[in-house]
Amino acid sequence: MKKTLERSRLVSVDEIHLREAPEGTEPRTIAGRAIVFDTPSAVIVEGRDWEVREIIAREAVSKQLLDGSDIKMTMFHDRQLILARSDHGKGTLRYEVKPDGVYFEFEAPRTADGDKAIELVKRRDIAGCSFSFVAEYGNREKVEYSAVTIDGREIETYTVREIETIRDFTLAADPAYKETDVALLRELHSPSRSSTEEQNKKAEEQWREMRKKASY
Numbered sequence: 001m002k003k004t005l006e007r008s009r010l011v012s013v014d015e016i017h018l019r020e021a022p023e024g025t026e027p028r029t030i031a032g033r034a035i036v037f038d039t040p041s042a043v044i045v046e047g048r049d050w051e052v053r054e055i056i057a058r059e060a061v062s063k064q065l066l067d068g069s070d071i072k073m074t075m076f077h078d079r080q081l082i083l084a085r086s087d088h089g090k091g092t093l094r095y096e097v098k099p100d101g102v103y104f105e106f107e108a109p110r111t112a113d114g115d116k117a118i119e120l121v122k123r124r125d126i127a128g129c130s131f132s133f134v135a136e137y138g139n140r141e142k143v144e145y146s147a148v149t150i151d152g153r154e155i156e157t158y159t160v161r162e163i164e165t166i167r168d169f170t171l172a173a174d175p176a177y178k179e180t181d182v183a184l185l186r187e188l189h190s191p192s193r194s195s196t197e198e199q200n201k202k203a204e205e206q207w208r209e210m211r212k213k214a215s216y
Contacts, residue, residue: 028118030083031105034095034131034169035061040157050154057161060135063097065163071095073106074170075120077132081113083171093169104169117171125173132167135160137210158210 037058044052067089075081084093084106095104108114120126136142142162148155 026118028108028110028114029105030108030117030121030171031103032129033101033103034129035102037061037099037101049152050156052156052158055157055159056163057159058099060160060163061097061102061166066095066097066102066166069166071166072168073104074168075113075117075126076172077130077168077170079168083108083114083117120173121171126171128172129169130172131169133160134164134167135162136164 035056037056037060040053040055042053044054046052066086069086070088071086071093072079072082073084073093075083085091086093086095092109093104093106095102108118117126137158139162142160144159144161146157146159
């Protein structure tokens, strides 16, 4: 039996801006970069003398993978709060694979959730985005593991080289991965980092499951 695991990968924002819209109309396009390639994440979970990071390799994501997935654009990983969707390449969520990552764009729906997303991004209460995916952590060719000790601190790294499917992109309030963008296309800003006990607990639970699946 394959040792697969669904992971939520928390990422953050470098810029938030509002796209120019025809005069007299409200901008409703939210865009950004949901996945960053070949870049170590911020610390997923840590202890006194150890920490865990993750890398999504460039080869892990292709247009074919995205086109074969049912990807929901949500808020806070709540799949009841759908803002857009790409069901096997068709729908209201647009994306593009570039050398540095996966970029997305969608028109916020004229619903209470769509209006809420626009307002939260505009107010900068939404500070980033995240995505969830499924990978086979029991296969070292698909998910590599390495550990090095630097100044007495052990740094574990999981490098995901193959993803089976992508579940969602989501707007998040507490980003943890600096290189990823989410935008309501026009005003630029640099977000502040924040964290919560609930996120830390979830990250630790996911890390323990990662180690269990990979048998490291």
